[in-house]
Amino acid sequence: MKGRIHSLETFGTVDGPGIRFVLFMQGCALQCRYCHNPDSWDTTAGTQMSVEEVLAEIEPYVHYYRASGGGLTVTGGEPTLQAPFVAKLFEECKRRFGLTTALDSSGFCDPSHAGALIDATDLVLLDLKVMNREAHTALTSQPNDRILKFAQWLSDRGQRMWIRHVLIPGLTDDAEDLLEMGRFIGSLNGVEKIEVLPYHRMGVYKWQQMGKEYTLDGFTEPTDKEVTRAYQLIEQGRTQVTANIVV
Ligand code: SF4
Secondary structure, three states, X not given: OEEEEEEEEXXXXXXXXXXXXXXEEOOOOOOOOOOOOHHHOOOOOOEEEEHHHHHHHHHHXXXXXXXXXXXXXXXXXXXXXXXXXXXXXXXXHHHHHOOEEEEEXXXXXXXXXXXXXXXXXXXXXXXXXXXXXXXXXXXXXXXXXXXXXXXXXXXXXXXXXXXXXXXXXXXXXXXXXXXXXXXXXXXXXXXXXXXXXXXXXXXXXXXXXXXXXXXXXXXXXXXXXXXXXXXXXXXXHHHHHHOOOOO
């Protein structure tokens, strides 16, 4: 079995705990306006690699990952598009190296495709973009029904999750939407952490190189204050729900 790989990074520190090997899978069905890897969308591009070939890339650094409490993160693109390959990679990585596994996903996935993959996943980093359905379609090209359903399915399985939200002032920072996101997160089991990721413009050159129109030119990176506000609104929404749970 071969997977289509966009790229890999041997010392990742922002996609899960500790130092991690980060594998970027090729292919994504969304088209987020802020995507910093638009070259990862095409499902027919990338380099084809076997599970053994990826494991050989991981092996030299295994002791660093273990010593730091890190492991393997698979991201994209959208890794669930190649669920059987990633499941096999995770299974082998655990069996051979004893490493923990993290899946960074948009959640745009039908649960029926992801059972074996999630069985082999220790932690899901789930991206929630916006809660309003129309705003989600405008931002990513697709509505969010499938993503919310996938999140609920993970929750029902008691899957450990970190929720991540990319903050773009004027686009993904609406107060009521962030409160609603918090309420949704508060209704889920297994959420250990919420990360607000400040929007950045590092991938803009890729849009230009690919001849694609980048439509966020008027938007700026958030200030620390704006990031704090977003955390507070999400937390406020989350607390509204959890405060209603009678134990
Ligand atoms: S889900 Fe991720 S890879 Fe896909 S378009 Fe959005 S930001 Fe890019």
